Amino acid sequence: MTPVYSSGTLLLIAAAAVAILLVLIIVLRMHAFIALVLVSFGTAVAAGVPVAEVPVVAIAAFSTTLGTVALLVALGVMIGRLLEATGGAQVLADTLISRFGEKRAPMALGVAALLFGLPIFFDAGLVVFLPIIFAVAKRFGGSVLMYALPAAGAFAAMHAIVPPHPGPVTAATELGASIGLTLLVGVVVAVVAWFVGVYIVTITWLGKVQVPIDDSVLTGGQQADHDNPPAFWHVLAILLLPLVLIGANTILTTLRTNGSIAEEGTFVDILVFVGQTPVALLIALLVATYTLAIRRYSRGEIETLLNDSLGPICAIILITGAGGMFGGVLRYSGIGEALSDSLADLGLPLIVSAFVIATILRVAQGSATVALTTTAGLISAGVADADPSSLQLVALVLAIAAGATVLSHVNDSGFWLVGRFFGMDVKTTLRTWTVMETTLGVSIFVLALGIWAVG
Numbered sequence: 081m082t083p084v085y086s087s088g089t090l091l092l093i094a095a096a097a098v099a100i101l102l103v104l105i106i107v108l109r110m111h112a113f114i115a116l117v118l119v120s121f122g123t124a125v126a127a128g129v130p131v132a133e134v135p136v137v138a139i140a141a142f143s144t145t146l147g148t149v150a151l152l153v154a155l156g157v158m159i160g161r162l163l164e165a166t167g168g169a170q171v172l173a174d175t176l177i178s179r180f181g182e183k184r185a186p187m188a189l190g191v192a193a194l195l196f197g198l199p200i201f202f203d204a205g206l207v208v209f210l211p212i213i214f215a216v217a218k219r220f221g222g223s224v225l226m227y228a229l230p231a232a233g234a235f236a237a238m239h240a241i242v243p244p245h246p247g248p249v250t251a252a253t254e255l256g257a258s259i260g261l262t263l264l265v266g267v268v269v270a271v272v273a274w275f276v277g278v279y280i281v282t283i284t285w286l287g288k289v290q291v292p293i294d295d296s297v298l299t300g301g302q303q304a305d306h307d308n309p310p311a312f313w314h315v316l317a318i319l320l321l322p323l324v325l326i327g328a329n330t331i332l333t334t335l336r337t338n339g340s341i342a343e344e345g346t347f348v349d350i351l352v353f354v355g356q357t358p359v360a361l362l363i364a365l366l367v368a369t370y371t372l373a374i375r376r377y378s379r380g381e382i383e384t385l386l387n388d389s390l391g392p393i394c395a396i397i398l399i400t401g402a403g404g405m406f407g408g409v410l411r412y413s414g415i416g417e418a419l420s421d422s423l424a425d426l427g428l429p430l431i432v433s434a435f436v437i438a439t440i441l442r443v444a445q446g447s448a449t450v451a452l453t454t455t456a457g458l459i460s461a462g463v464a465d466a467d468p469s470s471l472q473l474v475a476l477v478l479a480i481a482a483g484a485t486v487l488s489h490v491n492d493s494g495f496w497l498v499g500r501f502f503g504m505d506v507k508t509t510l511r512t513w514t515v516m517e518t519t520l521g522v523s524i525f526v527l528a529l530g531i532w533a534v535g
Contacts, residue, residue, distance in 0.1 A: 097123040116402035127413030141408020146401040155361040156207030161389035167309030169211035190230035197238035205235045214295035226287035233278030241481040242266040247452040254456035257473035277523030294503040322360035329355020396500040403493040407446030438483025446491030451484035471535030478528035486521030
């Protein structure tokens with residue numbers, strides 16, 4: 081849609097929409113789903129979207145988010161429920177604790193999430209890890225954030241800057257950076273930025289914000305049966321299965337893209353298919369069902385178990401979809417395009433400009449992927465003129481990803497996903513998740529500056 085108003089007016093509309101949304105939810109205690117839908121419609125009208133098109137635009141953005149999130153979350157929470165109910169999550173938690181000790185439990189969860197987050201998308205990885213996070217948290221008590229944020233932050237770090245995740249791949253391709261070098265440097269930067277911007281910040285500050293441990297979103301309030309728990313390696317194999325399948329998909333797709341293997345081949349096609357994230361999670365769910373649950377429960381009990389796991393997440397999925405609706409309306413109204421035009425020539429150093437543009441776009445419209453791809457396109461001409469080195473190109477990708485990470489708030493569907501999974505209200509999510517995403521993004525940017533300087 082061509083913007084109806086100037087960039088300044090659109091920015092004011094976006095700022096007013098966020099402010100009204102926060103007042104409705106925090107002050108007036110309106111249900112988040114209703115408030116998001118209401119403000120989405122109002123924002124679209126205020127931004128000049130034709131009234132007849134408003135429902136179509138809003139529903140399209142809602143369905144796009146649901147299409148991305150709902151299937152992954154549903155499959156992941158079923159796997160999590162089976163692991164929790166059969167005692168598998170407790171076995172994993174006990175093993176982590178025995179190897180790392182109580183004081184290093186948040187570190188252990190974060191390191192495990194970094195490994196699992198390499199090929200797995202943020203939302204899918206987080207939901208599969210939920211039973212482990214809650215099992216460890218219940219063992220030691222205190223705030224669930226002490227254990228949740230290191231794991232969630234690890235998935236966020238890998239998703240933001242490490243190929244094969246779509247954002248960094250798209251940005252690297254747009255700027256002409258090497259995907260392989262971006263992967264190698266990105267892994268190191270992700271680990272260091274996670275340690276500084278997530279782990280240390282959580283241990284010293286955010287983990288002390290008291291959020292009660294409530295795993296009803298996973299268990300529905302039912303107690304797990306720990307009389308006959310599975311072996312540690314059995315549970316680990318189930319968690320590794322989607323990791324291996326998705327990893328194989330990534331490798332084969334990359335080899336096909338660069339011509340190392342033929343474009344056609346039935347066996348490779350099959351491996352690529354089973355390595356798609358929803359398919360890999362479905363396979364892991366089937367394996368978990370028939371190796372963990374079938375020996376402990378009747379088929380009717382398994383059906384009830386899986387059915388009950390979906391009930392608590394319905395509200396989460398709908399609220400997340402409504403958050404995607406709000407962000408989608410902001411993008412459709414032309415706010416991103418208007419910002420792009422006004423930010424194209426800031427007169428800042430290239431590496432700083434990349435971070436600033438991505439940050440403003442992230443805050444304005446919520447989607448990290450849109451902020452990444454738009455910023456890469458905006459600075460691509462300047463990059464060509466500057467002729468940076470291969471390492472500096474990677475630094476630019478990292479700087480863009482850093483800006484696209486900071487300040488996650490109410491127009492970001494991930495904000496609602498994390499907040500509702502861990503039982504936080506909007507105010508607490510802003511105090512914790514938003515702050516953690518910002519410290520993570522700033523840490524990535526500082527490291528990108530260092531790479532740019534030595535590159």
